[in-house]
Amino acid sequence: MSITIFLLFMVACCLPTHAAKFCQDTGYNPGHQSQFFHRVHNQSLAGQQYRNLTGARSKLQCCAACLADLDCFSVQYSDRGELCQLNGASASRFPLTLTTVTGTSYYGPEKPSFIELLQQHLTTQDPSLTDCLHQTITSASSECQRSTQHLCYLWELQYNSNFSNFNAIVVRDTDYWYAMHESQVQYTSDGELLYRDLGPVILAESDSLSSGTSESDEPTVSCSINSSRRRHLCTLEELKQAFLKGYRQPSPDEWIAFSDSSRYAQLFPDGCGNHTGTECYADVVANIPRTNSSDKMYCCLGAGEIVAPGICCPKVLIPFLTEGAYFDVDRDEMADDCSQTLNAHLCTLAELKDAYLHGYRQPVGIQWLFFATAWRDARLYKSGCGEYIGDECYEGVVANTPRPTTDQNQAFCCPSLD
Structure with a gap:
């Protein structure tokens, strides 16, 4: 049987x-x-x-x-x-x-x-998911690197979300690691990209569920909110680790409840501020005895709440465009715009050719764009150079001319993959 x-x-x-x-x-x-x-x-x-x-x-x-x-x-x-x-x-x-x-x-x-x-x-060479679920971005990144890939950057997710094969890989309303520390991404049931911060969040009492009163007659609040992820009152150690990873308290000069029901904590821009001794945890987190009331609290995610697969992207150059538009002489501003998104730079003609040969096509409605060479513009037609020939057709692929617009224009950015 x-x-x-x-x-x-x-x-x-x-x-x-x-x-x-x-x-x-x-x-x-x-x-x-x-x-x-x-x-x-x-x-x-x-x-x-x-x-x-x-x-x-x-x-x-x-x-x-x-x-x-x-x-x-x-x-x-x-x-x-x-x-x-x-x-x-x-x-x-x-x-x-x-x-x-x-x-x-x-x-x-x-x-x-x-x-x-x-x-x-x-x-x-489409993106793929890691075979493992990971508790840290470092672990997810390591698995991607073992197959000569990398955790997808934000621009890569935005680019690939337009294609059916990528949408077939991801599961809706599921969180994934990508190349942003202390953050995950989720594809909602509506097909939108939702970016989820994994660091501490500050909740008001009205956002949470009250669980009775304490001996001091103050409401004993929890971090339970209408969310698929369970949070708890942060410990001083969790606040310290968040600060060391780059988190900064969004509301200055405000004392906030944490896991110790008898004290409040605050993360000054330089850590403890003027507080020392028992009021400065590990030289990072200022904390003082409660002398007045506060309706705000620090809430953190537990380790089990951030376990997720990673989204790996191939090491193929997929250009993206600057957020702003610039005059040709504004080369430094263009470069800064590229690097604000990730470690990127103005594309060279060779990089644009490589991207084209790997399937990249210029966004619809976009025509000529600036690139790494000053006083020239470039365009990737569906057929490569289109009608352009000679020195205005880079290796039979990238149309480029010495007649850039005198108006402001966007530029091609390419990620630095090394």
């Missing part, structure tokens, strides 16, 4: 996975969290196998072996029952290694329709 129930439970190798497995020492393994293995015929994930099982007599045993192994994210199983291969990654992580092998089936967390989408875009 127990064997029959086991087989019915795992039929077709759609195996619900274990509740929470750690992915080595870098994070959690989302492949082991309420996911299923889906079958894709005649496909294999080349170069990702780390273990061959010759004793697996069925696809069910092969998938079960993967579930029992912390390092396993997907499998290949020979339809002839000759071989079971455990993979240390999934197809969505390394789409370029997905190859056709007649008689072998790939089993992974991706639905077959998504595999088809990946195969249609193999040459575009």
